[in-house]
Amino acid sequence: MYNGPEHYLDKDATAGRVMAHARLLLKLSRRFEAVAPAGLRHSAHVANYKLGTIIIHADNGAVAAKIRQLSQRLSNELSKGGTECSDIEVKVQPRQIPSQTISSTQKPLSANAFCTLQTTAENLPEGPLRSALDNLLKRAAKREESPDAQ
Structure with missing residues (x-):
């Protein structure tokens, strides 16, 4: 019988806690995508969850400000999913896009x-x-x- 990696990770106590936290983050991410306004869904994502506080990373300051304005409503909606959410912490963390990397241009010698x-x-x-x-x-x-x- 095939046992995937999750089977073995769930058996170990430490790895089991990490897997449980990863599943919680996945659940919160899906819930956030469902309740967040359409313009914010793709510009922010759930980064972590600590003691009732959900940490959200926003792509830029404007998105972060809008999420902070909506934090109480988002907190209530996220709590309806079964996870206690007493606070939302928003951090600006731009995503790294490969096409934005600056490559050096070679200058010819005179x-x-x-x-x-x-x-x-x-x-x-x-x-x-x-x-x-x-x-x-x-x-x-x-x-x-x-x-x-x-």
């Missing part, structure tokens, strides 16, 4: 800079600095040769 670095590299003794300059010059030369660099 002809003057290329010549100066090349002369400097030729006059240096063998070592890590010369090796680094040679690598830089090779990469700069490859970029100038590639047709998509323009």
Whole structure:
């Protein structure tokens, strides 16, 4: 008979408490999505539950302010789901979106800079600095040769 990971996690006392808390958070998250206004459902989520206080992470300050305004109503609605909710704590915690990461753009070396670095590299003794300059010059030369660099 197949026993999934939940079966083994529920058997251990410590892991069982963690699993019970995870199930509670999942239940509260679903309840929050059901009772929160449509505009806030996708901009905030239940982060934790401690001693009757639900911690909600909002994507920005405007959403956090609106949830704080609605906190009493949300608290009452969430309590109807069977979990005691005496308070709601709201924190601004923007979600990390992969497309928002800033990638560095490579700047081409000017002809003057290329010549100066090349002369400097030729006059240096063998070592890590010369090796680094040679690598830089090779990469700069490859970029100038590639047709998509323009």
